Amino acid sequence: MKILLATNYMKGSLSAVDATNIIKKAALTVDKEIQIEKIPIADGGDGTLDAIKLYTDYEERTSQVSDPLGRRIQAKWLIIKDNGEKTAIIEAAQACGLSLLKPEEYNPLKTTTFGVGELINQAVENNCKKIIITVGGSSTNDDGSGILQALGIKLLDKDNNSIPKGGEGLKNLVSIDISGLNPKLKDVKILVACDVKNPLCGKNGASYVYAPQKGANPEQVEFLDKNLSEFADLTTKTTGNDYRNIQGTGAAGGISFALKSFLNAELIDGFSFIADISKLEDKIKNSDFVITTEGRLDSQTLEGKAPFQVAQLAKKYNVPTIIIAGSVENDINLKNSGITKVFSMTNETVSVEESVKNASILLENTAKRVFSFLKL
Structure with missing residues (x-):
């Protein structure tokens, strides 16, 4: 047998x-x-990096980044060769994963994806022309706003000050200034390996389905969903594109929505990616x-x-x-x-x-x- x-x-x-x-x-x-x-195997969530290492030749890198609550930690990521070009593999959970927190620290109002943005910057500085980001297992519900802040996009309140990091800070957002976006990203192809197919907002979206697992109570879930919806409205106004109802944009508290909206990322199925290489x-x-x-x-x-x-x-x-x-x-x-x-x-x-x-x-x-x- x-x-x-x-x-x-x-x-x-x-x-x-x-x-x-x-x-x-x-x-x-x-x-x-x-x-x-x-x-x-893996589907884009925790353990995806370890699974990938079994099926491909790689260089492992370690970078100091912010954890979900802003503490400095060491996060691992990979560089592989793809048709002679460098491709970075970033597991978002290395920088914003729920596994990085104690249960009493779970709080999607405060947790941020900023560290994931720092890893993207590291990949760009290492001349990677493609970046694959696996996004499951996050502790966040910030719509990927932390990533955008790390990449140089300014998220501003009514007084033209940067909003606080985390899902709660989005309530203060009134304008988005993309002029400071890392210019090296324009030559980089980004793929997001999603572990779920949920849209960004609504009863089947990021906040209602996943925020309770990250520490949100019912009142906070409603508040977070409203913030994601208003962020999507402002994103549409800024970019001219509205991706909130596309399958997978609700993955990892909206990380994939932000990356598709501002970096033209391609969303792929995380499991299919691993299934192919294995x-x-x-x-x-x-x-x-x-x-x-x-x-x-x-x-x-x-x-x-x-x-x-x-x-x-x-x-x-x-x-x-x-x-x-x-x-x-x-x-x-x-x-x-x-x-x-x-x-x-x-x-x-x-x-x-x-x-x-x-x-x-x-x-x-x-x-x-x-x-x-x-x-x-």
């Missing part, structure tokens, strides 16, 4: 690579003859079973997250897909998802804190159950 482990990052606990190694170890304790192939589809069609992972399997997973897309690819070749999830939403509808069976690592009696702390052993034990099931 040939098993493909197309594992995904498990939020807050295990990288895709760690998950793969744990599952393989469990498999071999159950069946020493089983054939395992490992393809750690040759995932070829691996799937030559497998008997596919196993993938998810921190929490819920309705958002089925809106295009990596595990769902793995299952859809496998369905194309009639290859069954098993998902191992940290937890599973009650009454989730898996019809037409391509997901054959789900194994949960926890039950209702296990807290989130416990499951994160004990993720390795919980995953190993669950994987043993999976492979015992496959032997039947």
Whole structure:
């Protein structure tokens, strides 16, 4: 039996690579003859940089940038060669990720994408002619305004002063001055690898769907959505383009909206990008079973997250897909998802804190159950 482990990052606990190694170890304790192939994956969110490093030649760089709350940190990024030209790979979560904060620090009113803009500047200074930015896993809901500020665009209040960084500061915005934009960017192609397909605003937009996970209460969600909408109005007035309803512009609190609006970035599907460079589809069609992972399997997973897309690819070749999830939403509808069976690592009696702390052993034990099931 040939098993493909197309594992995904498990939020807050295990990288895709760690998950793969744990599952393989469990498999071999159950069946020493089983054939395992490992393809750690990502969809543009946390762990995308590590996944890319497995499938391409690269130079790793480290730059000092601002974290989501303005503290100086070291962020990693990559340079790869593409037809002889330098291409930078930037994982936004390295500078504005939720994983950089303690839970008590989650606050999308204050968190900023400024550090991501600093990484873009670094890539430009290193003569990169293409920049691919993966944008999932952010702690921000600032519409990418921090990025714009770092790149030299002035976001001004009624007194012609720069607005504060973060989602809350957007309420003071009355004008946008693009004259100071880094001139070297005009010769750079920018692609944004999105992990979700949400538009910028509204009930299915960045604020309503994702800001609660970043620390916003219902009143703040409404406030943030209003700020994003008004920012989009002013952006349209400034650039002549209105991209707020395009799929993916709500990714990472609006980062992709800002990059498309002001830098003419191309939005691409983060999972497809990784699937292409890892040759995932070829691996799937030559497998008997596919196993993938998810921190929490819920309705958002089925809106295009990596595990769902793995299952859809496998369905194309009639290859069954098993998902191992940290937890599973009650009454989730898996019809037409391509997901054959789900194994949960926890039950209702296990807290989130416990499951994160004990993720390795919980995953190993669950994987043993999976492979015992496959032997039947």
